[in-house]
Amino acid sequence: MAMSAGTAEGEPMMDINTTPLIDVMLVLLIMFIITIPIQTHAVKLDLPVDSGPTNPPPVDPIKNKVVITPTGEVLWNGSPIDLVRLRQYLDITQTMNPVPELHLEPDAQARYDLVDRVLAVTKRAQVEKMGFVGNEKYGNAF
Template sequence: MAMSGGGKAEGEPMMDMNMTPLIDVLLVLLIMFILTIPIQTHAVKLDLPVDNPNSNPPPIDPIKNKITVDPAGTVMWNGAPVSLIVLRQYLDQTQVMNPVPELHVQPDPQARYSIVDEVLAVTKRANVEKMGFVGNEAYANYGG
């Protein structure tokens, strides 16, 4: 039922369009559209590492460990190239040892600062406290 406006006389035809049937039809079409769209299945493929019982234990020295960064940006842990994720795993393992081994960081003077900064961020997140920089004399006459 529609209500008449305040200034209209009785008996005049109503000139407003009834919106209720239009809204009903639109809602039915919307529900049909929602029901007919296919369900999207989202999958992320991951290649997880397989635990090999014959693998060698990580090369962690109980006295001191050395991280180097070469000019190509390769991060090395005691001479073996590692990723930043593996580096974090090694650092976490060293922090639970008793006594905690020292960590020596030796970036090459030609190494990119961004890579060295990422390595330092990993050591900070691993809460490494016994850390020192080795080979600072290489930077004494380095002009950039």
């Protein structure tokens, strides 16, 4: 038994062969996929550049000296610093074992306001090993 599709035997088929069309379409699709540029989802960031080895803070493990000059500078072991940096150095010294001594040397002509602020910073940092040095300069003042 032969199956017929409604046409008589021996007549040519009048339908289009779609297989070559599908093949051409697949080839074109693959060519378009290959030629599309790759989409990169990059976020542009300016990252910090390594500046090499950083010097550790100049904290002496034995004793550190804070000098207050008449011009209003605060010196930590001879280097000028501000009160924020002073607090950072004092916090570092309080974590060391044993805790180093802090020698405070205000100049006789230094403003008391600055000396008072430095003392407030040392109190907030909970410095316990602190001493005033250079008091012999004040011996003839009174």
